[in-house]
Amino acid sequence: MKMIPFLVMGMVVLNSCEGELDDLGSQLVEAGASEGVDKMFGIVAYNINNNDTIQTDASRIDSVRIGAFDEPVFGSQKVSYITQLRLNTYNPDFGVNPVVDSVVLTLKPRYATATDSITTTTNEDYIYPEGSVAAKKVVTTYPVSKYGKYKIGGQKTPLTIKVNEVNDFLGASTDKVISNKAIAVGAEIGSKNFNGTINSVKITKDSDNSDIIPEITPSLRVNLDKDFFQNKIIAKKGDQVLKDAASFIRYFKGISISVSDSDGYLFSMRPNDAAITIYYKNDVTANNVVTRTKAETALSLGSGNAHISKIVYNRPASYVAAMSAAGTPNDVSGDQLLYTQGMGGAGFGIKIPASIIVQLKNQYKNEKIGIVSAKIRVYNDDVTWNNSYRKPTSMLVIEKGEKGFLPDMSELNGTGYSLIRTANLSTKDAYYDIGITASLKKIIQDETYDVTKAKEFFVNLGTYSSDASTGLLLGQNYNNRAYTPNRIVLKGTDQTKIGQELNATSKAAQLRLIYTKK
Known part of the structure; x- marks a missing residue:
């Protein structure tokens, strides 16, 4: 009997909400939930200058x-x-x-x-x-x-x-x-x-x-x-x-x-x-x-x-200008374009504003919402990066202040969970979804979390390495970032919409949520 509300919720959400639910969704739903809600919020996305350097000794380059x-x-x-x-x-x-x-x-x-x-x-x-x-x-x-x-x-x-x-x-x-x-x-x-x-x-x-x-x-x-x-x-x-x-x-x-x-x-x-x-x-x-x-x-x-x-x-002036502004204060107001490249090139940061976290914590407390899916979506910039070069297929993601994998990766390792989901990579309309359902769940359900603090993630291009015999990932620092040649320019922050709901046509960096409420 307890499973019936889950099944009903699943059918409602799948038919009424845009986007794919991730594997953790069913673990986060309040029993009796019936209404599915799909929302998009503007977030802060900014360049991180890696100074064109990366560790490339024998311990990091198996290619x-x-x-x-x-x-x-x-x-x-x-x-x-x-x-x-x-x-x-x-x-x-x-x-x-x-x-x-x-x-x-x-x-x-x-x-x-x-x-x-x-x-x-x-x-x-x-x-x-x-x-x-x-x-x-x-x-x-x-x-x-x-x-x-x-x-x-x-x-x-x-x-x-x-x-x-x-x-x-x-x-x-x-x-x-x-x-x-x-x-x-x-x-x-x-x-x-x-x-x-x-x-x-x-x-x-x-x-x-x-x-x-x-x-x-x-x-x-x-x-x-x-x-x-x-x-x-x-x-x-x-x-x-x-x-x-x-x-x-x-x-x-x-x-x-x-x-x-x-x-x-x-x-x-x-x-x-x-x-x-x-x-x-x-x-x-x-x-x-x-x-x-x-x-x-x-x-x-x-x-x-x-x-x-x-x-x-040897960098062009536009890239140099973007990197010279990287860091503070752009982690407050964000950058409109994200220059992202492997092999020591730039990465980017994602910040979920404190205002969004406060709103979700209040909804969790007062409306008993259940997060079914939470993802960060970033789009290819179809003006700056409109070419035939092969687009990256994977990314490395870490929470600010942490050393290991995202909670989603740790809790769902081996269940088919994908940190990065991609779409339209062969076109100028490519985009990337970063699954953060468990990360966001921990925040909104943690009564000790400081609601004045934004939640921040750092992203670089690369693929995590796995054990050849077991297939299990080796760790956050074991990856091919040192020799992945890919690069891409992504759309960054809509500075007029930080912390606010976005319309369905927006391609600014965004937090996409599917949640249920009674």
Whole structure:
């Protein structure tokens, strides 16, 4: 019998109120409620200047971006990846008379796998050069996943990958590093013209269809200066600098991977997937016969090394002006536009005015209202941000003064609750709903809450990280904000309507409520 009013309420609200109810709604309804009410209130939304910096050491970047991108609203952005490298084997023996043939840096960017994105080229008459073996060569080409400009001037956007030696000691992988840290970069030791695609290669013998070489997985291979590695590594055989890791990372301090271009796109890869292989020949004597023999040694760029993402911005005047006003007093009157960007760019604050909280607390006490749904909605600004760049799909939200997740996330984790609900992301009319039902419930039902205080939330772009085995979120500080490339301009505060009810057509930042009353 107690469930009947809940069912009736649900049917009434679903049919009479705009918007979706969230999963917590049924827990907040007073028994016997029958009338559903849908209201929108103007709130304060303001920019938060993150000073174009963010922590980007190995503890924060399980993915890294490389590239350059320029657009008129947020300005230009260049991202390089800096990493230590270590010998796979210390105090190595390169044999007699070792001479480097080639050195290859292998990167594995993330790429699209949709069937219509892939092209395959088959050469049935391929001759494998070692032994002139008749073979078949199959090359499969994948487009790298990009954020930015796929084309410039009607042509595929080119990038030039640059690899430089690093001149500064990078410290330990556990050291905290900020994205704008000055790191001295030395001589260029390699480069490659990159067309935005990567290949896998498979070569099989015609005679028995067996593999001549193991299949090469999709990767970007950059040839490095063989003379540099001859002198830096091979010629140092027996030297103390090759005998242990501590000596080596102070001798060969690291490499920087960047682009020489000023505009194009950003691509991503897992830092632990990168590697350097040195191919060389040495003299091998058998039966008094000396033979030049192939050999190779590898340098590890994986875990255990310091990994750093270095991000450089050049901002336009409109963005600089918006950020110079960020903070107080704009957290009182709000900003009309919210400039929101990952990778150290700006976030925004949301403040529910004390007047709204007082009104709801009075209604809860006197009218026995039950909050079914509470959400903050922010709209894309269709004038400033009217383009085809991919819009963000998620956000990070924290209550002012708290360290953990919103109460909604903690109480409903694993029930299908979504912190952010999106709509129309492929259009200029995109909007984002942030679910705060439990947060608001706690306020209006807490008799000790100071009603003179507004309720405040801080929002940044990014996605929370989860445990690979359980799927559970790891915590507020575990997220991809340091390398999410997205940006968007949102509509902010209607300064004439702060704390007041809004009409249904308003696209100002707003608190949207569905509640029941007897």
